[in-house]
Amino acid sequence: xxxxxxxxxxxxxxxEAFLTINCTYxxxxxxxxxxxxxxxxxGLQLLLKATKADDKGxxxxxxxxxxxxxxxxxxxxxxxxxxxxxxxxCALRSSGAGSYQLTFGKGTKLSVIP
Amino acid sequence: xxxxxxxxxxxxxxxxxxxxxRCSPRSGDLSVYWYQxxxxxxxxxxxxxxxxxxxxxxxxxxxFSAQQFPDLHSxxxxxxxxxxxxxxxxxxxxxxxxxxxxxxxGSGTQLSVL
Numbered sequence: 001x002x003x004x005x006x007x008x009x010x011x012x013x014x015x016e017a018f019l020t021i022n023c024t025y026x027x028x029x030x031x032x033x034x035x036x037x038x039x040x041x042x043g044l045q046l047l048l049k050a051t052k053a054d055d056k057g058x059x060x061x062x063x064x065x066x067x068x069x070x071x072x073x074x075x076x077x078x079x080x081x082x083x084x085x086x087x088x089x090c091a092l093r094s095s096g097a098g099s100y101q102l103t104f105g106k107g108t109k110l111s112v113i114p
Numbered sequence: 115x116x117x118x119x120x121x122x123x124x125x126x127x128x129x130x131x132x133x134x135x136r137c138s139p140r141s142g143d144l145s146v147y148w149y150q151x152x153x154x155x156x157x158x159x160x161x162x163x164x165x166x167x168x169x170x171x172x173x174x175x176x177x178f179s180a181q182q183f184p185d186l187h188s189x190x191x192x193x194x195x196x197x198x199x200x201x202x203x204x205x206x207x208x209x210x211x212x213x214x215x216x217x218x219x220g221s222g223t224q225l226s227v228l
Contacts, residue, residue, distance in 0.1 A: 043116055043204055043219030044157075089157065101170055102217070106156035 002027045006090045006105035013080055013112050021075040021108045023064075023090035031092040033057075033066050033073040034102065038087040047075075047088070080112045117141065118220035120205050126226045132193040135223045139186055139207030145169065146188040147208075147217065148180055152201040163188055164211045192225070200227045 006023040013019060025031065032051045036044040048057030053068035062077045073090060090105040117140035127133055139146050148160040150173075159172035163182035174180075177195075182188045192199060202224050206217040 041221065043118065043206075043221045044217075045116070045219070046216050101159050101162070101172060102157075103159070104157035 002031070002092060002094055002103040004090050004092055004103055004105035006088075006108055008106075008108070009087075010109040010111060013110070015082055015112055015114050016079045017112075019075070019077040019080045019084075019110070021088055021090075021110070023073045023075065023105060025071050025073065025090070025092050027071075027092055027094055027103075029094060030068075031094050033064070034091040034093070035062070035064055035073070035075050036089040036091060036104075038089065038107070040086070044089060080110070082112045082114055085110055085112045116218040116220060118205060118207050118218050120203075120220035120223050122223060123221065124224045124226075126228065127195060128228055129195055129197060131195050131227075132191065133195065133225065135190040135192070135203055135205075135225075137188045137190070137205030137207075137220060139188070139205075140218050143207035143209050143218070144186065145208045145211060146182055146186070147206040148174075148188070148190050149204040149206065150201045151204060151222070157204075160190070169211065195227045197227050200225055 003026045034049045035047040037047045038044045048059040050057040050066035056065045064075045087107045087109045089107045091102045119138040121136045144165045147162045150158045160174040162169040166182050180190045202222045204222045206219045208215040
């Protein structure tokens with residue numbers, strides 16, 4: 001079955017530090033990959049996505065590249081801000097027709113301190 | 115604000131009881147998805163409805179059921195509650211049936227079973 005593994009948190013960084021959150025996946029076919037973010041007290045929001053190999057998703061300074069050869073979709077940001085403090089979820093959707101079932105990783109909590 | 119409304123925000127109940135969680139999707143969205151978020155299992159897909167019909171089933175227990183009404187709101191019914199059912203239950207919606215559509219999540223209902 002499909003699965004997503006992301007680095008355990010929590011991660012604590014100082015403002016302007018470089019961020020990497022690792023994500024690897026197991027899936028059949030050619031899944032689409034996503035990063036969702038959950039701010040305190042809120043629901044998940046789509047941060048970025050990539051639908052095929054070598055695609056790079058980007059949004060709000062965050063980037064992730066779909067690497068089929070390493071089955072990875074690591075999230076990066078060059079300079080984090082306090083407002084980036086949240087829980088980040090890596091997710092995949094299998095290829096093929098059907099419902100939009102997302103398989104999520106367990107989440108990585110990021111805390112950015114001034 | 116995602117436009118997805120979930121009520122109640124918090125629910126405290128006892129083992130063996132039955133509760134109903136309600137979700138109103140974004141205006142115009144036809145699909146509703148239910149997810150369970152717990153510390154040990156992470157985010158688990160439960161069930162999807164599209165325009166009133168069940169579209170896909172995930173890891174939903176037989177004690178749980180859901181439905182989507184003609185006005186497109188959805189309810190998740192949890193019965194014979196156990197301590198392990200304590201979790202954050204999210205509803206999400208999307209315009210269509212699947213594909214690579216963006217999901218919009220509500221803020222969740224925090225269920226505590228005592």
